Amino acid sequence: MSEGLITGLDLTLRxxxxxxxxxxxxxxxxxxxxxxxxxxxKEFKNILDEKLNENTKTAENNIEKTTFKNSRENIENLxxxxxxxxxxxxxxxxxxxxQESGFNPDAKSKCGAMGLMQLMPQTAKGLGVVDAFDPExxxxxxxxxxxxxxxxxxxxPKLALAAYNAGPGAVQxxxxxxxxxxxxNYVKNIMSSYEALKEGKI
Numbered sequence: 345m346s347e348g349l350i351t352g353l354d355l356t357l358r359x360x361x362x363x364x365x366x367x368x369x370x371x372x373x374x375x376x377x378x379x380x381x382x383x384x385x386k387e388f389k390n391i392l393d394e395k396l397n398e399n400t401k402t403a404e405n406n407i408e409k410t411t412f413k414n415s416r417e418n419i420e421n422l423x424x425x426x427x428x429x430x431x432x433x434x435x436x437x438x439x440x441x442x443q444e445s446g447f448n449p450d451a452k453s454k455c456g457a458m459g460l461m462q463l464m465p466q467t468a469k470g471l472g473v474v475d476a477f478d479p480e481x482x483x484x485x486x487x488x489x490x491x492x493x494x495x496x497x498x499x500x501p502k503l504a505l506a507a508y509n510a511g512p513g514a515v516q517x518x519x520x521x522x523x524x525x526x527x528x529n530y531v532k533n534i535m536s537s538y539e540a541l542k543e544g545k546i
Contacts, residue, residue, distance in 0.1 A: 413479055414449045419460065422480050426487040432494075436501065437487055439537035440508070443530065449479045461486025501538075505531045 412418055420434075423441065427434035444462040445451035457464050458476035463485055468476045471485035490508055497503035497515060506514070506521040509530045514522040521531055540546045 416447055419447055419449070419479055419483070422483045423487075426484050430487050430491040432487065432491060433538075433542075435541040436538050437483075437490070438541055439534045440486070440490065440505070441483075442537050443534045449482070450477055458482070459486075461490075463489075502531050502535065505534055 419441070420438070423437045424434045427437050441447055441460050444457075445460050447460065449460055451460070451462065452458050453462060455464075458468065459482035460479060461482055463471070463473060463476045463482060465476075467489060468482075468485060471488055473481045473485040476482050476485075490504060493504040493507040493512060494501070496512060497507060502521060503515055506527050510522050510524055510527040514524070514527075521528055537546065
């Protein structure tokens with residue numbers, strides 16, 4: 345659940361509660377208040393209660409939508425959708441997402457990579473991704489980029505993964521997986537997860 349969403353809801357509820365308490369004090373303590381004014385205050389309180397309930401329901405619905413959007417079920421559905429669109433094995437995409445973010449839509453690396461497939465700002469922009477922390481935009485962009493790397497390196501999954509991690513220039517330079525420990529481990533881990541997914545072991 346988003347911390348900002350909770351904070352905003354909490355602030356709204358506190359403000360409305362403060363107003364309601366003030367009205368209750370007026371209604372309960374001022375015996376000299378005219379019947380007309382009391383009636384107006386009660387009417388306002390009823391309106392306030394309705395607004396409070398409406399805001400609470402809206403906030404709860406927004407939280408529920410956000411929770412589902414970031415759920416593992418929805419993420420896997422999106423992976424299936426964009427894997428099919430790009431003619432890729434969804435298990436291959438799942439293995440990449442597992443390695444990149446552990447299926448955390450809010451993941452952000454020290455170097456600024458964002459979301460499920462850890463898109464860099466410039467890469468995301470080039471792919472038309474406006475919000476890299478939105479699961480659908482991130483997966484759509486990440487799968488599209490991975491597909492372009494596969495096309496570039498003759499559908500060799502290891503080279504495509506190396507290019508996804510270290511950049512296509514590095515793969516082009518060495519004509520193979522670059523001799524970077526991080527990239528070599530990255531490719532190895534994803535291929536291992538991919539095989540395990542295909543065999544139903546994870």
